[in-house]
Structure formats: C-alpha cells, structure tokens
Amino acid sequence: EDQVTQSPEALRLQEGESSSLNCSYTVSGLRGLFWYRQDPGKGPEFLFTLYSAGEEKEKERLKATLTKKESFLHITAPKPEDSATYLCAVQAGEYGNKLVFGAGTILRVKS
Amino acid sequence: DAGVIQSPRHEVTEMGQEVTLRCKPISGHDYLFWYRQTMMRGLELLIYFNNNVPIDDSGMPEDRFSAKMPNASFSTLKIQPSEPRDSAVYFCASRPPGRVGTQYFGPGTRLLVL
Numbered sequence: 001e002d003q004v005t006q007s008p009e010a011l012r013l014q015e016g017e018s019s020s021l022n023c024s025y026t027v028s029g030l031r032g033l034f035w036y037r038q039d040p041g042k043g044p045e046f047l048f049t050l051y052s053a054g055e056e057k058e059k060e061r062l063k064a065t066l067t068k069k070e071s072f073l074h075i076t077a078p079k080p081e082d083s084a085t086y087l088c089a090v091q092a093g094e095y096g097n098k099l100v101f102g103a104g105t106i107l108r109v110k111s
Numbered sequence: 112d113a114g115v116i117q118s119p120r121h122e123v124t125e126m127g128q129e130v131t132l133r134c135k136p137i138s139g140h141d142y143l144f145w146y147r148q149t150m151m152r153g154l155e156l157l158i159y160f161n162n163n164v165p166i167d168d169s170g171m172p173e174d175r176f177s178a179k180m181p182n183a184s185f186s187t188l189k190i191q192p193s194e195p196r197d198s199a200v201y202f203c204a205s206r207p208p209g210r211v212g213t214q215y216f217g218p219g220t221r222l223l224v225l
Contacts, residue, residue, distance in 0.1 A: 034212040043202050043216025091212055101154040
C-alpha cells in the first residue's frame with residue numbers, strides 16, 4: 001500500500017531562518033510526487049510536481065527536490081506569509097489518478 | 112475563473128439527518144474528486160469521477176455515503192443518515208485534462224454532526 005510520511009509534524013522558524021521539510025514515501029514505482037500548501041480554513045493549493053530522482057523545482061523561497069526514497073521542501077529565508085501547512089502527495093491507484101497525501105507539516109514563521 | 116465552488120461552507124446537523132454537500136468544478140476540468148479531512152486521518156480520497164462517471168469509490172467509508180455527478184458542472188456528496196464521526200471538512204477538487212497531480216481544491220464544507 002502506498003504510504004507518505006512527513007516530518008516534522010510542526011516547525012517554528014524565525015523570519016530569515018532557512019530549513020527543510022521532509023517527505024518519505026513507500027510506493028510500488030513512483031509515478032509522481034506533489035507538494036501542496038494549505039492555509040487555515042482553505043483547500044490545498046498546488047505547488048510542485050516531481051517525477052524523477054534528481055529533479056528540482058523552485059518557486060520564490062521554496063525549492064522541492066526528489067530522491068529515490070524521499071522529497072525535501074527547502075525554505076530559504078522564510079517570511080511570515082510562508083506560514084501554512086505543507087502537504088506531500090504521491091500518485092497512486094491503478095491508473096495513477098489518485099493522490100495519497102501525507103499528514104502535513106505545520107510551518108509557523110515568526111517575525 | 113471562479114475556482115471550485117462548494118456549498119454550504121458550514122453545516123451543523125443532528126445525528127440521523129441527511130446531509131447533502133454540493134460542488135461546482137472548474138469549467139473544462141474532466142476529473143472531480145471528493146476528499147475528507149480530519150485531524151486524526153488527514154486528507155482522504157473518498158471517490159473520484161472522470162467525465163461524470165464514478166471511477167473509484169473505494170474510499171467511501173460506508174453505504175451511508177453516496178456521490179453523484181449528473182453533469183460536468185455539478186456534483187453532490189450525500190450522507191444519510193449522518194453520524195457524529197462524520198464530522199470533518201469535506202473538499203471537492205477538480206483537475207484539468209492531462210494534468211495528473213494538479214488538483215484545484217474548493218474552500219471546503221465544514222460539517223459538524225451533533
């Protein structure tokens with residue numbers, strides 16, 4: 001069964017303090033890994049797609065990387081507006097149309 | 112683009128009552144997903160449709176749950192009868208053709224069953 005584990009559960013950073021979030025996965029053949037951001041009271045919002053080990057994607061202060069066993073979301077010099085829950089998901093199901101989500105990492109950035 | 116629209120945004124009901132959640136996907140999207148989110152279980156896929164046809168309902172917890180998509184612009188998720196353990200945030204998401212993994216989520220319906 002496809003599984004996604006995210007760590008840490010919660011992370012508190014000072015503004016400007018860079019860090020990384022981890023997403024480890026167990027799948028029978030990775031087809032795609034996705035990062036989403038969820039703000040309180042809202043639905044998840046798509047950030048990145050990664051398909052193969054070594055691939056990297058960047059958006060503003062965020063960079064997502066992928067290895068054969070895990071993905072990292074690196075946050076460089078975060079700002080308070082980066083505070084959110086970050087969810088990782090893997091493509092799953094017979095036809096690859098389903099997403100299996102991890103529990104998420106709650107990020108709080110203090111000014 | 113208005114995004115995915117869900118209604119109601121909040122629903123409080125009593126155990127045993129029927130609950131109907133509604134979703135309008137983004138125009139042109141051919142996949143529609145229903146999710147449930149709780150603190151204990153996270154974000155779980157309940158069912159998904161492709162071109163209005165249910166493809167996988169293996170995540171639907173019990174026969175009390177049912178979902179329909181009568182046309183490309185409307186879907187419902189019904190719980191009958193509702194139970195306190197159904198309390199959660201229910202999200203609808205839609206996906207454009209060929210964009211696996213890129214799902215656009217609605218704002219969710221927060222359901223509380225007393």
